[in-house]
Amino acid sequence: MTPEELSAFIRASLSESIVDGTISLSEDDVPTEIKVERPRSREHGDWSTNIAMQLAKKAGTNPRAFASILVEKLENSSDIAKTDIAGPGFINITLNVAAAGELARSILDAGTEYGRNTAGRGETVNLEFVSANPTGPIHVGGARWAAVGDSLARILEATGVNVVREYYFNDHGAQIDRFSKSLLARAKGQEAPEDGYGGQYIADIANEVMGAHPEVNISELSDTEAQEFFRENGVNLMFAEIKKELDDFRVHFDVFFHEDTLHKSGAVSQAIETLRSKGVIFEQDGATWVRTTDFGDDKDRVIIKSDGDAAYFAGDIAYYLDKRNRGADHVILMLGADHHGYIGRIYAMTRAFGDTAGKGENHEILIGQLVNLVRDGEPVRMSKRAGTIVVLGDLVDAAGVDAARYSLVRAAMDTTLEIDLGLISSRTNENPVYYVQYAHARTKSVDRNAAEHGVTRDVFDPSLLDSEADGELLATLAKYPEIVSQAAQLREPHRVARYVEDLASAYHAWYGKSRVTPRADEKVTATHQARLWLNDAAGQVLANGLGLLGVSAPDKM
Template sequence: MTPQDLQLEILERIKQYAQSNDFDCDGIDASFVTIERPKNREHGDWASSVSLKLAKPWGVNPRELAEILAQELLNVQGIESAEVAGPGFINIRLSAASAGALVKTIVEQGPGYGQGSLYKDVKLNLEFVSANPTGPIHMGGTRWAAVGDSLARVLEAVGGEVTREYYFNDHGAQIDRFSRSLIAAYLGEPAPEDGYGGEYIHDIASRVVAAYGNDLTVLPREEMQEVFRSIGVELMFGEIKASLHEFGVDFDVYFHEDSLHESRAVERAVERLRKLGHIFEQDGATWLRTTEFGDDKDRVIIKSDGQAAYIAGDLAYYLDKRERGFDRNIIMLGADHHGYVARMMAMCAAFGDQPGVNLEIMIGQMVNLVRDGQPMRMSKRAGTIVTLEDLVEAVGVDAGRYALVRSSSDSQLDIDLDLLGKKTNDNPVFYVQYAHARTCAVGRNAEASGVCREDGFAPELLKHEAESQLLGALQEFPRIVTQAAELREPHRVARYIEEVAGYYHRWYDKCRVIPQADEEVTDLHRTRLWLNDATGQVLRNGLGLLGVSAPERM
């Protein structure tokens, strides 16, 4: 019996009770029926507090309702016991056969196990990384690359139609500083005070010269800057794309900021807001009345000199996403953008949308790489920042991605490179990958010993405490995936598969799949092979959601 099956059984008993007592059941569905794993496994396999949720709207005693529901649940096949605790909690224990039957479901569903329908038919735009095309991706952007791609995978696992989008900042002062830095490198001059340094600048400058094919020194400075801007930005962005691809991150859409200004999208957004009554003119400038929607001050959109303010691009870009049909737009920003949240949410509301639904903003904290107990300060190539390439060179893609995803993105993170380089159980990615590799080794050895899953399946034999604990953990996977999607927290998947790996390693030490010496192969061996393979599938599915490989041998 899966958690979803149990929710439906409880829901059916609730509806029967409501019908008998003429209570309103509108809005009560399976998602309303909360079930969770008890902290103390002696209390059962599952616990539900649904009686407490129903007590107030129905005006009933929660414990009395819990006792009625518990008594009815005893008639459900596969439920061994249902007991009431405290003010109205129902503790439920499944029979061994019912609990064990899950492993066949997992194996048969394969990559589909854990998937749900939370965002079925919902179009989501997930914008992340969006680093300026003026240098390699720093560690903050690298964290968003890992977290963003994992979140996209999690959202897709619960039915979401996800578009991964990169906002290409190719408009503004930073591009001018970049092109001036390239010119300085080409001419052998010191980098501008507000410019960019590092080996990559000299590399890009040389490639611009090669691509242009003629003597650039004969050009006026303004024309030379335009050549370095147009070619240099494209070359730098090509390097960024290549680095992300090698990190396992690819985007569906690369949206150019410049296009918003060239297509008059800004003017259209302003006109839309003007019709909605939220635009006013003051001191020769055009303003958006964001204070009506919770912002601390109104915002200038078009400055008195006729130039668009930065927020003008945000308005046009958000409207463009909505016109492309996205129901939910999630933007991942660095900690230095925290002050943008209120104005962005006000902008969303000004368009008549719902902040937190049509627009969500996630703020990520910084990452430090630590080696020999000391933070890494300098990049070999970038000169001033530690980059994505530095992380991959130090520990590889799998370890790098896993380390960035396994902690909540709203907390600052220190990554111990020495730990990630170790092939021991102290290294979390090794711990999980090794558990998966071990399930594959058990499968190969079982086949060599004549243990075949298809020859027998007796879930009632999975009675060992280690088996009960492992089964309990495997049951949780669909709920964890849904929760990770709903809360935008893919780190929950990482922590979960570490827990599964722990239960598996302990089970492996206590329960044999392969018969010893001349021992006969029995249904217990075959059923344990089902459990072994189901565990491997869950670990594989979980690692896949994080964009991390599941090796079969280590």
């Protein structure tokens, strides 16, 4: 019996009690899904629910009395071995061995769908992440957002959400001017401007631009013409390189949105007029302002400066409205630690449009923290290519895509992350990604060994999964759907990473105590077959969890 099946049975038992009059409620009072959780101690049973405490007051009784009525119904199920009412009204439920073991069949029947749900069906979420300026390679902080953002997208999709992955290119403004000037300087053999960009990649792009356009002699161009030449061609090359870096990192976007289009298309003017119609635009000191203080901001914001140029905030306004007009029910924006001060003004702008802002609302901002790399206990601060920063390519070169992605996503995004390059590139159990991938590879090795010994899944008697180790592994497997739901609701992909580590630990412990293949003097038994089902179920869930993190599940290590 899966947690979902138990939840449905509890709800059916409540409905039966309502119909026969033993519980005074209406069907509308009963939640669509009854939450069941693992008790902290296995001694208290396989599952626990607090539904009696939720509904007792509405039913005009106390939680323990409510629970005693419900328990009578639950104990009619042959799948439930016993129930217990604990504390103020918790109902602890112990399944019989066969019902618990049936989970292995349910997992293998569901395959890659195990753990997925439809809670978010009908919702469209625009998830914007990374969005590095097209002026250089993706730094290691951006790499964290690439791993976390893509994992969050996969997890949201596992709950039925339609996710639009979006990358915003800041290709309008001063940083592009500095980038093109830096390319021009390198092409002339000069040092980069004081406020420009350094690193070998600038020289590489400048040389590539010149190589692709042998007909152009920059010495014959004015500085303005030469700078525009490098703006057009250099930005495109940098853009293409960033895309390739992300593709190689298994991060793929549905939309690459260019900031410049907001200004060229008139979207900025349209957004301002939309706010003007809502009465929140005013003129002062020759500039155009939006009254964001009416919506929780600490001060009003300029959107058109006194010189007639659009302020950066004007682009933010137009971009949000554009996303909503494209059909996004929810907009999730992932930003780095240095953007914490933007939250107030962005949420105020959202409310000015008449939308809601905050966790789970129309506009939601997630702030991440920095990444520090160390090797042999010493900080790694320099890139061979980028000069002053460590970039995504450096991390992948040192550890590979799997280890890099897993290491970047396994910690809560709002905490500073330290990654030991020596550890994550090692093939030891101290390396978390190796530990989990090895567990999956071990399930496949058991499969191959079982086939050689004639152990198949032709027969399955779940009642034979009766050892303590079997029970512990089944209990861990049963938690996976809840973990996926929590990770989606809380926007915390690291929960999936920590779960697969727990599952790997439970599997390795089970493997050390359980035999799937017979000894030399034994024949194949139904117990061997039942444990093969459990082995394969563990492998399936490990693969499913790693898949949500964009990490491979190898058959061999």
